[in-house]
Amino acid sequence: MPRYLALLGSINIGGNRVKMAALKAVLAEEGFREVETVAASGNVIVTDRRQASTLERRLEEIISARFGFRSCAMVRTRDEVCAAIDENPFHGTGPEHGSDRMVHSIFLSEQPEQARFDALLDEHKGKGSERLALGDRVLYLDYVHGVGVSDLSSKFLERRLGCKGTARNMNSLKNILAKMD
Template sequence: MTRYVALLGSINVGGNRLKMADLREALEREDFESVETVVASGNVLFDHDERPSDGLAEKLAWVVGDRFGIDTFAAVRTKTELEQVLAESPFAGASEDKLVHVHFLAGQPTRAQFDRLVADHAGRGSEKLAPGTRALHIDFTDGVAGSKLTSTFIERRLGYKGTARNFRSIARIIEKFA
């Protein structure tokens, strides 16, 4: 068995309320083991037979849609992958951990897709952007709340669904892997 984390998008935002106890129970019924949630925003640690993360992501999204009627995206990563994505961020230590985010993506954008995102974002805000491994690194220098750099904006330019977490949340998730 391998330990994974699923970072679910659209959970407990925009009216998609979901109790983490209900989510744990639903996943345990679908052969996910040692299910544990971290923070009430769709972060789920679990054990599962090793398989490609794309397959697990689809299974998780299907369970949430089928059981709770919520259309979600799941980014599935191992502890090592989370640690690597933090290490590759050029914004680590440059700003407050709550302002530095990783937008976890379903796939790897090309350089041309990233360049399009940067060009289309020019003049829209002060955020700093950098490409990552199946991720987009973002420093929300002036805060997240008023930013025009939304998930929809990002996904349209990069061509992949995604979900974001700040450095503080990612660090808590990594701690829980132990």
Template sequence: MPRYVAFFASMNVGGNRLTMAELREALERAELEDIETVVASGNVLFSYDDRPTDGLSEMLAFIVKDHFRFETFAAVRNAAEVRAAIENNPFRDTGEEKLVHTLFLDGEVDEEGFAKLLADHEGRGPERIAKGPRCLYIDYAEGVGTSRLTGDFIERRIGTRGTARNMRSLQRILDKMEE
């Protein structure tokens, strides 16, 4: 059975708090197998029938809404997609691994949205941004916490939701997926 990771957004922030044990229990009821959480920030590894990751994203978001009563987005990727997110990130060799991120999206970014993001961000900070398949690559050169390139800023310009993970977290997740 294929192994997947779900990168949940908006989990354990604001009022959307739940333990990873609660989430794991809800996912087990949905017949996901070999469930394992990695870091308590909404990274869930699981095995499930081979299927497109888009459908799994919708299913997991529904489970969270149904069981915990809040909206979330789950970017589901298989091991090959996580590996590609690491290897294809153009900033991974020139930025710090804790500052270089992949922002996993719930769809493709069109050229118009990406151009708007770049134009609106120009002069706002030192971050570098590149487009990938169902993702953006970002180097938060001076830190994520102080950056003006926030998730809301990005989502308003590209018209799609996302959730980011840094290179260190992605490598740790990929290592676990390939065990």
């Protein structure tokens, strides 16, 4: 049976408080197997027969019904998590790469149109030091000087790309991948 990572957006930010033990218990009650949470930011590893897209919709329904707020769920396989690390052009060693804390992979609900991504790049040109690249349902982003000083908020990116996303930095993704192994 497949093992998945569910990346839940809006967990433990903006007043949407959820204890990971409660999330784990609810998902087990809902029939998910081998539920494991990683950190307190909505990273859940589960084993389930269903396809990823079906799991995404089901997880969003559960969060809404059981915790009272809307969340987006991005479900990925171990290989997709690995690719989000390995294919991130801003991650690695050397002076041209960013720090693992500043380099993010933003998991997207769908593949944005190339034209929307190109328009985002054009709009951002000259406005900040952040670096962006597009992957397969992933936006790679090096915040360079920090998320808090960037104009590239999740809401801004979602409006420009036309799809939802939830971000994790390289430190988090490496920790999650170690748990998946």
